[in-house]
Amino acid sequence: MTKVQADPGHSAWYVDRFRNLAAAGEDIVGEARMIDTMVPRGARILDAGCGAGRNGGYLHHTGHTVVGVDVDPTLITAARTDHPGPQWIIGDLAELDLxxxxxxxxFDIILCAGNVMTFLAPSTRTDVLRRFHQHLSPAGRAVVGFGAGRGYPFAEFLTDAERAGLVPDLLLSTWDLRPFSKDSDFLVAVLRATTAPQP
Structure with missing residues (x-):
């Protein structure tokens, strides 16, 4: 919500941006296509920080049960309008208790795209990852993507994930499956639940 407080028009701009991209025929669901390949049809999917619903809406239409959560009421309203079907909820990921x-x-899988992790208050990042752990099935995975240079170094994120009981199965540098390297400017981390979160 800090972003919205600093720029009250940001949410409306964000909704319009993705509506315009979709109307222009741009690919706005690459993240969702990757998630769709990782689970069987009819999977339970949590879209964490769902924004205006572009990914959750796509996954619903491909046959999955989707719950989307975002702290921004404007974005949830847009998701409900543009992508009926999933369950869209206003909520804080740091307090997630569905x-x-x-x-x-x-959930079989949790998607956290759109640089959501970098918008969180630093004090809540590990709490959010712990909540992901709590909401995953034993064989479930959380897939988190965000860019470099946004105040959350990749190594720090991976340490926080481990504290939360999540370890990487796979690290990529794009949503189209390019390998991650030390020079990558984007991270897509496919995490699985292991032990209970550390205190």
């Missing part, structure tokens, strides 16, 4: 809201868990 069973309390009557939403069954666990």
């Amino acid at each position: 069973p309390v809201r009557g939403i069954p868990e666990p």
